[in-house]
Amino acid sequence: MSTDSIRVRVSGIEQVSPLIREFTLEAIDGEFLAFSPGSHVVVEMPAEPRPHRNAYSLLSDPRDSGCYRIAVRLQEQSRGGSVYMHESVKVGDELTITPPANLFAPNWNAGKHLLLAGGVGITPFMAYLPELKRRGADFELHYLYRGSSTGAYREQLKAELGEQCFLYDSEAGERCALGELLAEQPRGTHVYICGPEELIAGVREVTEELGWPASHVHFEAFAAPQPGNPFEVELSRSGRTVKVDGETTLLEALEDAEVDVPHLCRGGVCGQCVTRVLSGDIEHRDEFLSAAEREQGDCIMPCVSRASGKRLVIDL
Amino acid sequence: MQIDPRIKSRPLYDPVVIRSKAKKHLFIGAGAELDALYASLPQEQCIRVAGGADGLTEALRAELDKVFDTLPLASAVYVCGSEGFMWDIRNLALAAGLADEQVQMCKPSTKERRLFCTHCYEITEGVTHSPQVCSACGRLLLVRDHYSKLHGAYVGVQINAEDPADIPETEELV
Ligand code: FES
Numbered sequence: 001m002s003t004d005s006i007r008v009r010v011s012g013i014e015q016v017s018p019l020i021r022e023f024t025l026e027a028i029d030g031e032f033l034a035f036s037p038g039s040h041v042v043v044e045m046p047a048e049p050r051p052h053r054n055a056y057s058l059l060s061d062p063r064d065s066g067c068y069r070i071a072v073r074l075q076e077q078s079r080g081g082s083v084y085m086h087e088s089v090k091v092g093d094e095l096t097i098t099p100p101a102n103l104f105a106p107n108w109n110a111g112k113h114l115l116l117a118g119g120v121g122i123t124p125f126m127a128y129l130p131e132l133k134r135r136g137a138d139f140e141l142h143y144l145y146r147g148s149s150t151g152a153y154r155e156q157l158k159a160e161l162g163e164q165c166f167l168y169d170s171e172a173g174e175r176c177a178l179g180e181l182l183a184e185q186p187r188g189t190h191v192y193i194c195g196p197e198e199l200i201a202g203v204r205e206v207t208e209e210l211g212w213p214a215s216h217v218h219f220e221a222f223a224a225p226q227p228g229n230p231f232e233v234e235l236s237r238s239g240r241t242v243k244v245d246g247e248t249t250l251l252e253a254l255e256d257a258e259v260d261v262p263h264l265c266r267g268g269v270c271g272q273c274v275t276r277v278l279s280g281d282i283e284h285r286d287e288f289l290s291a292a293e294r295e296q297g298d299c300i301m302p303c304v305s306r307a308s309g310k311r312l313v314i315d316l
Numbered sequence: 317m318q319i320d321p322r323i324k325s326r327p328l329y330d331p332v333v334i335r336s337k338a339k340k341h342l343f344i345g346a347g348a349e350l351d352a353l354y355a356s357l358p359q360e361q362c363i364r365v366a367g368g369a370d371g372l373t374e375a376l377r378a379e380l381d382k383v384f385d386t387l388p389l390a391s392a393v394y395v396c397g398s399e400g401f402m403w404d405i406r407n408l409a410l411a412a413g414l415a416d417e418q419v420q421m422c423k424p425s426t427k428e429r430r431l432f433c434t435h436c437y438e439i440t441e442g443v444t445h446s447p448q449v450c451s452a453c454g455r456l457l458l459v460r461d462h463y464s465k466l467h468g469a470y471v472g473v474q475i476n477a478e479d480p481a482d483i484p485e486t487e488e489l490v
Contacts, residue, residue, distance in 0.1 A: 111413045187389045188413020211390030213338030213415030 002090065004256075005044065005096040006032070008068070012075040013091055016071060017145075018153035020120055021086055022059075025068045028094065032065045038104035038220070041068065042266055045084045050252060052081035055222050055267050058100060058193070059126035060222040069093065071152060073120035078224055079247070101264050104131070104194070106219040111188025113139040114181075116203060118195020119150035124220060126153065129161070142166045144199065151265035174280055178206050193219040221287045222267030223304045225249045228283065231307035235316045236278055250312075252301035259316055261302060275300050280312035320380070327399075328460045332420045342383060344368065344405055347396035349422045366480050368397035372404040380405070384412035395420035400430035401471035402440065403468025429489060431459055432469035439469060447475045457487060 012024035043050040058071035072085040114127045145151035147169040170172040245254040264272040268286030286301035340433040343370035367376045395405045402421040438452030446459035457472030476482045
């Protein structure tokens with residue numbers, strides 16, 4: 001990680017739902033910076049052959065620079081970051097994180113904020129809430145979870161927010177009627193969604209159908225990099241060829257080969273890692289490029305996207 | 317004096333299209349382009365507000381405040397008139413909780429520009445030539461292509477600050 005990484009010590013670990021653990025992080029050197037609600041950090045965990053690097057939303061009060069808190073849902077299918085956090089990280093351990101970056105900030109011009117959380121997607125909103133309350137903003141939280149696995153913080157939220165908090169335990173058969181909820185919102189409402197892809201896709205579809213302005217629909221859609229087929233990438237400037245195996249992302253393979261690519265979220269949303277492609281077909285897996293840019297086929301987001309064929313030539 | 321071609325903030329006006337998913341369509345101003353769109357929609361989905369020839373008057377603003385208050389989240393606003401007027405409407409709509417993409421403007425009805433003086437912050441309406449004397453402070457202003465969305469106006473900067481006797485040739489604005 002680059003020089004602006006921050007060394008932290010894990011000062012507390014709490015199981016906040018059967019599958020979600022909360023970690024309290026303290027700065028080892030000096031103090032943390034305050035952050036804006038919706039910010040995330042990328043946590044680097046030591047591992048072989050290379051560190052795990054996962055983005056997590058900060059859930060502590062943004063004005064509290066004494067500690068940062070994150071919550072990690074155990075993803076058995078994942079590439080190991082969440083398993084590492086759950087099984088290997090102990091109180092007192094050291095980790096490094098990036099400074100907070102925000103791709104999911106509230107729009108303070110909104111007349112009303114409608115927060116939709118799915119499972120561990122509650123985390124960015126934990127940081128929204130204190131700020132929404134301080135500003136006296138109009139808001140509602142709708143929280144969808146599975147009682148036996150997710151649903152962290154729900155009692156606390158219900159107690160603190162009362163009528164502004166709506167809980168839906170899918171295992172108890174409680175459904176959030178998205179169509180109705182979104183149809184009855186007043187002019188000036190902004191909706192924020194953080195949760196599984198299906199929830200985000202569902203809300204985007206419904207709001208579009210209902211005639212919502214797209215700029216009032218906000219979502220946080222980190223794509224965890226998924227495995228794929230191995231391929232080779234040729235670096236046009238040096239003529240080098242780098243192999244990318246099925247379990248490794250293009251960004252990681254480049255880093256392993258000591259090729260520097262700017263990056264921030266490592267999840268296909270921030271746009272930092274965009275790299276020019278000179279030839280070869282691309283399997284786009286990011287949320288950043290527009291349909292037109294994908295069509296053009298001359299850019300790739302190496303943190304999540306891959307070659308669809310055997311070989312790519314990139315402008316590095 | 318040439319207007320800097322690198323300045324890209326001058327607004328472009330694409331043809332107005334109906335936002336088909338909108339529940340209410342508000343038409344403001346008079347113009348053939350709006351008439352045609354208005355006629356293409358069921359009456360009960362439309363609101364029509366005339367005016368705009370004299371800009372955003374107090375009476376029109378009061379009327380529009382009431383109308384905006386009745387609009388649902390899924391609304392669309394279509395406006396025609398002078399450029400400055402259309403941006404006034406857009407700013408009013410934004411203040412009422414609408415989004416930029418919900419407000420569509422026709423091609424400005426005239427080439428006249430509203431000019432914002434960067435020295436005294438006052439507005440001069442109906443500007444057709446550059447340089448132009450500021451109606452408030454009397455400075456001679458170069459009319460730039462740089463557009464302030466907030467003021468719905470082009471930015472004017474004093475052209476002969478060094479030497480008041482240096483009066484450049486007047487050019488017609490396009
Ligand atoms: S690092 Fe953010 S899109 Fe790749």
